[in-house]
Amino acid sequence: MPGITAQPSLKLINVKELHPTFGAEISGIDFSKPVDDDVFQEVLAAITKYGVCVFRQAGLDDERHVEFARKFGELDDVTPYIAGGRAHRLPYFELFDVGNIDLDGSIFAIDNVRRDWNKGNSLFHVDSSFNPRRAGYSLLRAHELPPKGTGGNTEYADTRTAFEELPEDLKAELLSNDYIAAHSLWHSRKVAAPETFKDINPDDYPYSRHKLVQIHEPSGRMNLYVAAHVHHIEGLPDEKSKELFNKLYEHCKQPKYVLSVEWEKDGDLILWDNTCVMHRATGGSFEGKFKRDMRRATVHDGSSTAWGFNEKSDKRQGLP
Ligand code: OGA
Ligand code: MN
Numbered sequence: 001m002p003g004i005t006a007q008p009s010l011k012l013i014n015v016k017e018l019h020p021t022f023g024a025e026i027s028g029i030d031f032s033k034p035v036d037d038d039v040f041q042e043v044l045a046a047i048t049k050y051g052v053c054v055f056r057q058a059g060l061d062d063e064r065h066v067e068f069a070r071k072f073g074e075l076d077d078v079t080p081y082i083a084g085g086r087a088h089r090l091p092y093f094e095l096f097d098v099g100n101i102d103l104d105g106s107i108f109a110i111d112n113v114r115r116d117w118n119k120g121n122s123l124f125h126v127d128s129s130f131n132p133r134r135a136g137y138s139l140l141r142a143h144e145l146p147p148k149g150t151g152g153n154t155e156y157a158d159t160r161t162a163f164e165e166l167p168e169d170l171k172a173e174l175l176s177n178d179y180i181a182a183h184s185l186w187h188s189r190k191v192a193a194p195e196t197f198k199d200i201n202p203d204d205y206p207y208s209r210h211k212l213v214q215i216h217e218p219s220g221r222m223n224l225y226v227a228a229h230v231h232h233i234e235g236l237p238d239e240k241s242k243e244l245f246n247k248l249y250e251h252c253k254q255p256k257y258v259l260s261v262e263w264e265k266d267g268d269l270i271l272w273d274n275t276c277v278m279h280r281a282t283g284g285s286f287e288g289k290f291k292r293d294m295r296r297a298t299v300h301d302g303s304s305t306a307w308g309f310n311e312k313s314d315k316r317q318g319l320p
Pocket of ligand 2: 121125126127279
């Protein structure tokens with residue numbers, strides 16, 4: 001395939017495939033010290049091929065989590081949210097707080113507004129496509145997990161394979177029209193928690209614009225860049241836009257394209273590439289009862305399509 005990155009042999013790390021088309025568990029890395037460059041090159045080859053890499057009990061602390069993430073590129077951080085008035089529970093601005101714990105250490109109550117914010121994570125999405133600069137890699141670490149068997153898996157959808165397996169006529173239509181999708185955080189929050197966000201109109205905020213079908217540069221494969229954040233597809237009447245988006249989104253969410261990863265132990269780390277997979281949080285009986293303290297480092301996309309069709313700016317959606 002033109003443009004495909006040659007796959008270096010993986011000699012220094014062990015790979016266990018988790019699904020017929022994507023996802024792998026990687027072992028053999030000593031995370032107690034900075035990861036060597038030759039090992040890191042193999043991790044890059046693995047994430048390029050698999051889209052999702054699970055590292056069991058990597059055991060990173062906050063500092064080493066940020067340090068490891070920095071090897072992948074420039075990191076996003078929460079400073080704009082703090083400037084907008086939101087307090088941060090974690091010691092590093094480069095760690096996004098995606099757990100269920102309040103500033104006082106208590107577990108989100110059922111009527112907690114931040115819980116409603118997080119509900120959007122339970123819809124299949126990619127990180128930060130609603131910002132002018134989208135995310136490339138995400139590194140999510142289980143700092144403290146709820147008891148085993150109480151839920152909270154993270155699920156992934158293989159959007160490269162989903163694109164490849166679309167009916168040929170639909171693929172041709174998408175490629176010839178080269179659609180741009182308009183993404184909005186407010187839209188996905190509203191879909192997930194309609195009551196809380198009933199007075200929000202996504203049209204009152206800028207959309208971030210990304211091609212619907214685009215090349216995943218590291219692998220040379222095409223990717224269907226869909227997500228719950230997609231509000232509409234530009235240039236199409238409302239009904240047609242909804243219909244096409246739903247068709248593509250539902251196609252990608254089919255069980256055959258989905259991998260469900262169970263978090264086994266504190267210290268587990270999952271790396272994924274938002275430009276070739278979607279992901280979502282799943283609930284469970286832990287909700288409202290047990291802590292699920294999850295911390296995410298987010299790497300800005302370094303590819304040539306990172307900014308999509310957006311003005312280069314630091315503006316973020318979701319303030320405060
Ligand atoms: C995220 C996210 C899912 C989860 O960190 O971006 O969507 O299972 N997390 O916590
Ligand atoms: Mn996410």
